[in-house]
Amino acid sequence: MSKEKKDTQLPRWGMVIDLNKCIGCHTCEIACKVQNDVPLGIWRTWVKEIEKGKYPNVVRAFRPTLCNHCENPVCVKVCPVHASYQREDGIVMVDPHRCVGCRYCMAACPYEVRYVHPQKGIIDKCDFCYHRVEQGLQPACVEACPTSARVFGNLNDPKSEVSQLIATNAVQNLKTDMGTGPRVYYIGLDQATMEIKREVEFVWEK
Amino acid sequence: MGKIVYDVQYQTSMAFLISYYFYLTGLSAGSFMISTLSYGFGFEKFKPAGKIGVVVAVILLLMAPQFLLMQVAWPIKSVWNHFVYLNPVSAMTYGAFLLMLYPVNSIIYGIFMFKGNKKWTRIFGTIGIPLALAVHGYTGWILALGVARDYWNTGLMPIVFLFSAMVSGISMMILLIMIRDYFFTKSRDVNYDLIYSLAKILGWLLVVDLFLVFCDYSVLLYSKLEGQEVAHFMLFGKMFLGFVVLENLIGKVIPLVIVMVPKFRENNYLLILAAVMNMIGILAMRIVTVYGGQVLPLM
Ligand code: SF4
Ligand code: SF4
Numbered sequence: 001m002s003k004e005k006k007d008t009q010l011p012r013w014g015m016v017i018d019l020n021k022c023i024g025c026h027t028c029e030i031a032c033k034v035q036n037d038v039p040l041g042i043w044r045t046w047v048k049e050i051e052k053g054k055y056p057n058v059v060r061a062f063r064p065t066l067c068n069h070c071e072n073p074v075c076v077k078v079c080p081v082h083a084s085y086q087r088e089d090g091i092v093m094v095d096p097h098r099c100v101g102c103r104y105c106m107a108a109c110p111y112e113v114r115y116v117h118p119q120k121g122i123i124d125k126c127d128f129c130y131h132r133v134e135q136g137l138q139p140a141c142v143e144a145c146p147t148s149a150r151v152f153g154n155l156n157d158p159k160s161e162v163s164q165l166i167a168t169n170a171v172q173n174l175k176t177d178m179g180t181g182p183r184v185y186y187i188g189l190d191q192a193t194m195e196i197k198r199e200v201e202f203v204w205e206k
Numbered sequence: 207m208g209k210i211v212y213d214v215q216y217q218t219s220m221a222f223l224i225s226y227y228f229y230l231t232g233l234s235a236g237s238f239m240i241s242t243l244s245y246g247f248g249f250e251k252f253k254p255a256g257k258i259g260v261v262v263a264v265i266l267l268l269m270a271p272q273f274l275l276m277q278v279a280w281p282i283k284s285v286w287n288h289f290v291y292l293n294p295v296s297a298m299t300y301g302a303f304l305l306m307l308y309p310v311n312s313i314i315y316g317i318f319m320f321k322g323n324k325k326w327t328r329i330f331g332t333i334g335i336p337l338a339l340a341v342h343g344y345t346g347w348i349l350a351l352g353v354a355r356d357y358w359n360t361g362l363m364p365i366v367f368l369f370s371a372m373v374s375g376i377s378m379m380i381l382l383i384m385i386r387d388y389f390f391t392k393s394r395d396v397n398y399d400l401i402y403s404l405a406k407i408l409g410w411l412l413v414v415d416l417f418l419v420f421c422d423y424s425v426l427l428y429s430k431l432e433g434q435e436v437a438h439f440m441l442f443g444k445m446f447l448g449f450v451v452l453e454n455l456i457g458k459v460i461p462l463v464i465v466m467v468p469k470f471r472e473n474n475y476l477l478i479l480a481a482v483m484n485m486i487g488i489l490a491m492r493i494v495t496v497y498g499g500q501v502l503p504l505m
Binding site: 041042050051052060074078080081082083098099102103107108109110112122178196200201202203 | 208283296351
């Protein structure tokens with residue numbers, strides 16, 4: 001196979017999330033938990049809920065969050081044992097046999113999407129349900145979403161639904177200034193929803 | 207701006223175990239350097255610190271990685287995988303090698319020193335200096351390359367770590383030499399000439415350390431939003447006690463005044479107090495930097 005042919009033939013998986021369609025039902029969160037056997041206390045994907053404005057003029061906004069399967073992932077760069085790696089189709093994976101649980105990748109990922117598996121001690125994160133994708137299925141969250149807010153597909157194929165959505169809508173990625181090249185695109189993401197930060201519990205408050 | 211209504215809890219990636227690990231490697235690197243002042247560079251005045259320096263450096267460096275291994279979920283696999291699946295662009299890879307090379311070199315250097323072989327002591331002492339710099343500098347790099355955190359991601363980090371290593375190492379040497387001379391010699395006379403020289407070096411290193419902190423913060427306060435936020439968190443926020451009071455006031459400024467003013471320096475109790483305060487302050491610095499540097503949310 002010549003290189004040119006290979007590049008166009010290989011898929012590059014990505015996701016588009018239309019926030020105008022998201023109703024904040026958390027179905028994707030549950031579907032992911034069930035599909036991937038994600039234990040209590042950690043999440044591979046979840047929906048942030050944000051309240052904008054002041055009472056009585058308030059509005060709810062939602063932002064589903066997951067690993068961005070970056071084009072230039074920092075987590076892969078810092079992993080000392082090549083446990084975090086990027087597949088040829090762009091999916092960023094963690095090899096459970098290699099990961100030693102040093103948590104360096106957690107400290108380096110700008111999106112806070114990596115968790116330590118409470119039983120295994122190794123890193124757990126979204127893998128785009130690669131086991132389903134390889135069988136020609138959609139990731140569990142995409143299939144479960146009742147409003148089809150999540151769309152998954154091949155970014156290398158200009159005719160795919162993701163490519164069409166990206167081409168015809170105003171889309172945004174998160175934290176592009178980190179140089180990571182995220183491959184999860186959001187439609188209808190505004191400044192407040194993008195910049196909102198979680199609340200922290202400090203060690204001395206626990 | 208909005209308000210979070212629902213979000214999930216996030217885990218802290220590195221906290222106390224890593225701080226202790228950094229602290230102990232720092233103390234080890236610091237005491238090793240004091241030891242090489244006479245045996246590597248030929249400053250005869252520091253000869254009485256040579257042997258105790260290398261013994262302490264080796265003991266601490268055998269202890270330090272235990273904390274690292276406690277933090278890592280799969281300690282044995284981690285040592286093995288570091289060699290088999292080596293990733294040359296990760297700062298942590300080099301740490302694994304340094305943590306093995308540095309104690310071995312220190313032990314060889316110590317053996318020659320105790321045997322009285324001057325030539326080989328000097329050679330291994332000289333090899334040891336870049337190794338000691340690297341073994342502690344790399345801990346700063348680990349943080350500096352955690353690019354997501356503005357507090358860590360600065361080229362100053364390895365240098366800040368080196369200077370804090372040296373000051374805490376000297377404070378520890380001052381205390382240990384006092385204890386050794388007072389309790390473990392028949393004559394009980396403490397070598398004050400040596401102690402005061404070490405105290406003076408400590409003073410100047412503290413000046414550099416404080417200057418580095420000033421550089422770091424003056425830039426952070428002017429930098430982009432996350433940098434400003436973390437600087438405010440440290441200076442005026444919930445880390446005030448840890449950063450301003452413990453790390454800088456108790457750990458650096460008060461000891462600096464004590465070791466710089468001859469009247470205070472020559473008061474034994476005050477000097478001991480300065481050394482103890484400095485050691486506590488540098489431990490606080492490790493915790494503030496590792497925990498405080500990453501606890502603010504990114505998303
Ligand atoms: S979002 Fe984080 S974990 Fe996912 S690929 Fe990017 S850097 Fe890695
Ligand atoms: S926790 Fe695992 S995946 Fe992350 S950097 Fe360490 S070895 Fe690599």
